[in-house]
Amino acid sequence: MSGQQHHDVHTGADHGTLRSYIVGLVLSVILTVIPFALVMAGGLSKGVLLAVIMVLAVVQIVIQVIYFLHMNSKSEGGWNLITLWFTILIVGILVVGSLWIMHHLNHNVMIAG
Amino acid sequence: MTSETLKHHDAHAEGHEHHDAGATTVFGFWVYIMSDCVLFATLFAVFAVLGTSYAGGPTGQELFDLSFVLIETFVLLASSFTIGLATLAMHRGDKAKTQQWLLLTVILGALFVALEIYEFHHLVGIGATWQTSAFLSAYFTLVGTHGLHVTSGVIWGLVLLIQIGKKGLVATNVTRLSCLSLFWHFLHIIWICVFTIVYLTGVL
Helix, strand or coil: CHHHHCCCCCCCCCCCCHHHHHHHHHHHHHHHHHHHHHHHHCCCCHHHHHHHHHHHHHHHHHHHHHHCCCCCCCHHHHHHHHHHHHHHHHHHHHHHHHHHHHHHHHHHHHHHC | CCHHHHHHHHCCCCCHHHHHHHHHHHHHHHHHHHHHHHHHHHHHHHHHHHCCCCCCCCCHHHHCCHHHHHHHHHHHHHHHHHHHHHHHHHHHCCHHHHHHHHHHHHHHHHHHHHHHHHHHHHHHHCCCCCCCCHHHHHHHHHHHHHHHHHHHHHHHHHHHHHHHHHHCCCHHHHHHHHHHHHHHHHHHHHHHHHHHHHHHHHHC
8 A cells, every 4th residue: 555655746646545436436326326216216396306416416526526536726736626627617608608598599589480 | 768767667666757748748638638528518518409309209208218327327437446446556566457457447448338339229220310300419429429439448448458568567658547547537527417417307
């Protein structure tokens, strides 16, 4: 285990430990089974289910970024995290913007029709 | 690269000369992955806009088998875990274990691609092709692009297995496996979005 203690800067990030991978795996399994079970069982209203599975997906992504990608504010002098935040911003603009514009287009077409 | 450096790395001490080059390469690869995120974001946006445009064709509820998707998910999650173990073995300097875990990762990745091809074949067989509706065009483009990424990851893993077999855990191979593991974890993160937005939401 001593090999895991030494920090090389080779990858620019922490390597993590066996423990971090196992924690990440167990949490990911739980966060995968819950949404599948909820949707397959049915019963809850569509809106509630939609909100729950979206939240669980975001939680699982954060878990994996921390436990599998070992992302923290120190890796590669913070540049990894800065590029990640920038990408999240762009992805947000792209997805939300597309939905927003297309929704309004549909709306206008319906009025015109 | 000098033979002295190679020897240095065979002893699993990190040569100072390679610190910066290796770290810069991995960071550059990270930036590529971030741009790949934007590519997937455009495909997700397309799917979000067109996901209910069935054009009289089948809906997600009629097409998707969630238990099958759950198996695919676990196969990919397992491979994301095993490549993590491969990198841990690599940093311990354990060449044999690195190769074993990487081989298992590649096998699981290939199994995932096989399951996806089976699923696509099944869908096309029952007449749900990319020409059927905007929903299915967006579906095949998004899920197919992810599948192509996994396929290229499998090929990359196979090449890396040969490279590690020939040269061992030299600095260049350490950098390569570090990049591949980032790529592989990233692909599973994209898959979380796929099963949530495409499959689970599609069945609701």
